[in-house]
Amino acid sequence: MDLGLDYTGKRVLVVGGAQAARRVLARYLASGAHVYHLTGPGPVLVGRPVSGVSTPAFPRSTGAWNALIAAVDLVAVVQASPDIDAHIVAACARHRTWLTREAAASTAPVGSVTLVGGGPGLESLLTVGAMTALHTADVVFYDRLGPTDRLARWAPGAELVDVGKAPGHHAIPQRDAERMMVSAALAGRTVVRLKGGDPFVFGRGGEEVLACRAAGVPVSVISGVTSAIAVPGAAGIPVTHREVSRSFTVISGHAPITDTELTHLIGLDGTIVVLMGIGTLLQMIAGLNRLGMRADMPVAIVERGFAHDQRSTFGRLDTITALATGAGVRSPAVVVIGEVVALAARGDADASDLLYEASELAG
Secondary structure, X not given: OOOOOOOOOOEEEEXXXXXXXXXXXXXXXXXXXXXXXXXXXXXXXXXXXXXXXXXXXXXXXXXHHHHHHXXXXXXXXXXXXXXHHHHHHHHHHHHOOEEEEOOOOOOOOOOEEEEEEOEOXXXXXOOHHHHHHHHOOOEEEEOOXXXXXXXXXXXXXXXXXXXXXXXXXXXXXXXXXXXXXXXXXXXXXXXXXXXXXXXXXXXXXXXXXXXXXHOXXXXXXXXXXXXXXXXXXXXXXXXXXXXXXXXXXXXXXXXXXXXXXXXXXXXXXXXXXXXXXXXXXXXXHHHHHHOOOOOOOEEEEEEOOOOOOOEEEEEEXXXXXXXXXXXXXXXXXXXXXXXXXXXXXXXXXXXXXXXXXXXXXXX
């Protein structure tokens, strides 16, 4: 089904068993089409009635096939025996009715779960694999940081369930979200768990994979663009740069970072990227100061990466806390500490020029 076409008011005949055709039926219904569902005799086309979908009588002759096909604008074949398929092809050719073939949804007793990395929130950063998974989903459990503006279009007809968490507020606890996913898959549904960034970068994707495996549910992972690299990049900050930084470390600031960890980070002499670090920013900066990081080390805080109101606050280790407080910095934000910050310290608009100048000097 090409979602770029307008199916509003079009008459669409879907051929195939109800379970196998459920995603196709849902997509055309969501598109505003008038949908007719054809099932018939024999094991290939047997299925139960579908709520909201008209079910015509099964054609018993060439004339009946011709009459049925002539009455619709599009035929979508999901399942058909060779004999039935031949009738459909001939009738579509005769009446110049559009014919498309759609993939069948899983009819296994147990469905599946796919963890999908949605990237840092920009639609164009969704991968082809992510879009394919969403397109075939029966239900999508999504987070607040993932791209959701057009979720109903990317997963047409799917049930959409918000299981997102905000700082200090978990409307649906993690274990409950895992149980919901597993339960849906055990009911035979195709489940997508859409997460911001990458599922395995502080996304608790590992826990969800283990929950699925423990329940005997097939599970797969589609990686996403992580905000640890993409959001600094959106502010013109490369996490590595020739002759400036040859390493970067990504660390969670969800809980206070220990002095031992901070000492190791200083010793690496590379770029430090902190996710979920606004709540512990003061403690982290004070610790780096106390443990010997130089006071003029460049620091940036990039809020709401890729959003229309993205904002960057630039400073140094000895000024960033005051600047952050004055600016009212809030989550979601990425903190970047290191020499690479200086490449974009004059602001996002000058970032590309600065990077070019730096490469010329290094070369």
